[in-house]
Amino acid sequence: MGQEVPVLSFDAVVDRLLQKNEPYHEGYLAMYSSWYGGICTDPRAMLIPIDDHLVHRGDGVFEALSCVDGHLYLLDRHLDRLTRSADIAQLMWPVDRQRLIDLVKATVRAAGPKDCLVRLYVSRGPGGFSTDPYECPASQLYIVVTRLKSVPEEKLSRGVTLKSSRIPIKKSYFANVKSCNYLPNVLMTKEARDAGVDFTVSIDDDGFLGEGATENVGIVTRDGRFLVPRFDRILQGTTVTRMLELVQPLVHAGELVEASEAALRPEDAYNAAEMMIFGTTYPVLPVVAYDGRPIGNGSPGPWFRRFRSLMLEDARSGHGVRTPVWDDAHEPRGGNGTTSGQEGGR
Numbered sequence: 001m002g003q004e005v006p007v008l009s010f011d012a013v014v015d016r017l018l019q020k021n022e023p024y025h026e027g028y029l030a031m032y033s034s035w036y037g038g039i040c041t042d043p044r045a046m047l048i049p050i051d052d053h054l055v056h057r058g059d060g061v062f063e064a065l066s067c068v069d070g071h072l073y074l075l076d077r078h079l080d081r082l083t084r085s086a087d088i089a090q091l092m093w094p095v096d097r098q099r100l101i102d103l104v105k106a107t108v109r110a111a112g113p114k115d116c117l118v119r120l121y122v123s124r125g126p127g128g129f130s131t132d133p134y135e136c137p138a139s140q141l142y143i144v145v146t147r148l149k150s151v152p153e154e155k156l157s158r159g160v161t162l163k164s165s166r167i168p169i170k171k172s173y174f175a176n177v178k179s180c181n182y183l184p185n186v187l188m189t190k191e192a193r194d195a196g197v198d199f200t201v202s203i204d205d206d207g208f209l210g211e212g213a214t215e216n217v218g219i220v221t222r223d224g225r226f227l228v229p230r231f232d233r234i235l236q237g238t239t240v241t242r243m244l245e246l247v248q249p250l251v252h253a254g255e256l257v258e259a260s261e262a263a264l265r266p267e268d269a270y271n272a273a274e275m276m277i278f279g280t281t282y283p284v285l286p287v288v289a290y291d292g293r294p295i296g297n298g299s300p301g302p303w304f305r306r307f308r309s310l311m312l313e314d315a316r317s318g319h320g321v322r323t324p325v326w327d328d329a330h331e332p333r334g335g336n337g338t339t340s341g342q343e344g345g346r
């Protein structure tokens with residue numbers, strides 16, 4: 001006879017939830033849920049109803065952005081992309097943009113640390129288990145704040161490895177939606193882990209370089225061109241887009257010949273002086289080997305160091321790209337918060 005399965009009362013479920021203390025919960029700092037109508041800081045309560053179509057159909061869109069020294073970095077660009085994603089997915093907005101910003105700030109403040117990662121999810125909402133979006137009365141918003149994991153020092157000093165992916169690339173229409181359907185991206189990350197490399201990069205049907213599972217790539221050619229795969233078939237990253245802007249002074253000074261999008265083949269990368277990875281959580285990493293071939297001299301190069309410091313400086317003191325989370329009315333936890341007087345985001 002099989003083991004008997006208990007039928008649990010609501011209180012018994014809560015009792016069991018209270019016993020869940022998973023080691024990975026340590027990094028979960030706060031969650032806002034429009035379904036609960038508030039913020040919780042106990043990871044055991046960071047739950048989404050299973051009948052939210054986000055859960056059973058991936059019917060939702062999301063964003064991830066960083067909070068650096070108490071300021072949300074590139075907030076407006078992330079919200080613009082979230083809006084585009086929601087429009088393509090034909091999702092109703094659960095709250096207006098200003099309210100969304102207020103909720104993000106409140107959740108970060110409840111989380112505590114001035115450096116953290118913020119994920120926003122707009123879901124179709126609870127309403128049943130079919131694919132029919134009309135069975136959901138109202139879309140929902142979930143905001144999750146987690147600890148920002150620092151990049152292991154050796155990834156910066158020794159570089160990261162990359163391999164071309166065999167996972168079919170998303171069609172451009174869907175590649176441009178940051179939807180919660182990330183199965184291809186998940187498989188790319190698994191592919192990298194299984195192959196013993198740090199990342200894989202997609203190759204499109206015409207043999208051109210695409211993107212990583214959750215990051216963009218770019219190269220600096222031997223004749224000084226900073227080139228990134230064209231954004232028409234991949235998700236346009238906020239990090240790589242900002243990088244293209246931040247290097248403009250180097251182009252004007254003649255140090256770089258150009259900084260632009262281009263149709264790139266793996267061979268262009270094999271022959272590049274340098275190759276890099278760009279994404280919210282890194283934000284710039286040096287690729288030292290791609291498909292088993294060394295890039296440049298096989299170690300992190302000078303462009304990587306310049307690009308990375310430009311980006312880190314921008315996140316700490318850039319003009320018009322930082323939105324303060326704490327203001328006079330909201331003292332940070334521990335009293336060591338942000339009164340750096342930086343401009344807020346647009």
Ligand SMILES: Cc1ncc(COP(=O)(O)O)c(C=O)c1O
Nearest residue numbers: 214215216235237238239279280
């Ligand atoms: C598929 C994909 N490409 C690229 C990126 C990089 O975007 P960003 O620089 O905005 O983090 C992400 C990040 O979320 C992604 O999911």
